[in-house]
Amino acid sequence: MVQLSSLAVVMCFLATMATTTSAATTIRSVATADPVDCRVGEFCVSPDPFTAITHQDVVNGLWKPRDETLKDYVLAYTSALESSKKFVLNIWPEHCIIGTPGHNIVSNVHAAALEWAKKKKMGIQYVLKGTNSFTEHYSALRAEYKLSYDPATKLNQELIDNLAKASKVAIVGEALSHCVNYSVRDLVANWPASRRKDLYVFTDCSSAVTGFESVGEEFVADMKTAGLNVIKSTEF
Helix, strand or coil: CHHHHHHHHHHHHHCCCCCCCEEEEECECCCCCCCCCCEECCEECCCCCCCEECHHHHHCCCCECCCHHHHHHHHHHHHHHHHCCCCCEECCCCCCECCCHHHCCCHHHHHHHHHHHHHHCCCCEEEEECCCCCCCCCCCCCCCCCCCCCHHHCCCHHHHHHHHCCCCEEECCCCCCCHHHHHHHHHHHCCCHHHHHHEEEEHHHCCCCCCCHHHHHHHHHHHHHHCCEEECHHHC
8 A cells, every 4th residue: 555655645745736637447347347257168167367368268269258149259359459469368356346445546545636626626537447348448548449339448538638738747546567557658659749758657656466567667667768757756
């Protein structure tokens, strides 16, 4: 909780100067988990958390969707994930489930955000991601697999435009290896190169998922190379 405690302190500090605050949170439903929640052989067995499922696994029938009508979709989905050169389908432990504390913004962080709202007499822009269970949605700006029928999976240009109104954008949250990583990469890809110095990634207000530390380190290195300010919150 060190990172989140630091985040609350940072938000209290920024309350005196910030002009806008956006908070993204993931939303999930137990009833609609990953599309490959699967059958092996004759028995219905769910994959363990952190199981990596490749496109070839699905082609070979090692993992199958419980709903056979989703077979073509799962083949297309896993192929698209691998074509992105970022990852294969990873099975995560249940998290951010609707109606549980995991879906809420952590209490001390939320308290700091509300204090900002009171001082500034402004609202907080809450952004929900992961509302469609048929695609992974690491980034706060877009899903990993765009679905034509669901606007929520497409690039959130409105959020980018709102962030662009600020003279400086401080980026914090969990996890450095995944949601922060891909949110910032998407932001940089749709942000004027001349304004990259207006983006700040606070390394002491984020941490990598255990076992994915190298991914977080690669992200930090890439953002430094891209020209972002990658600093501790105390240096801001």
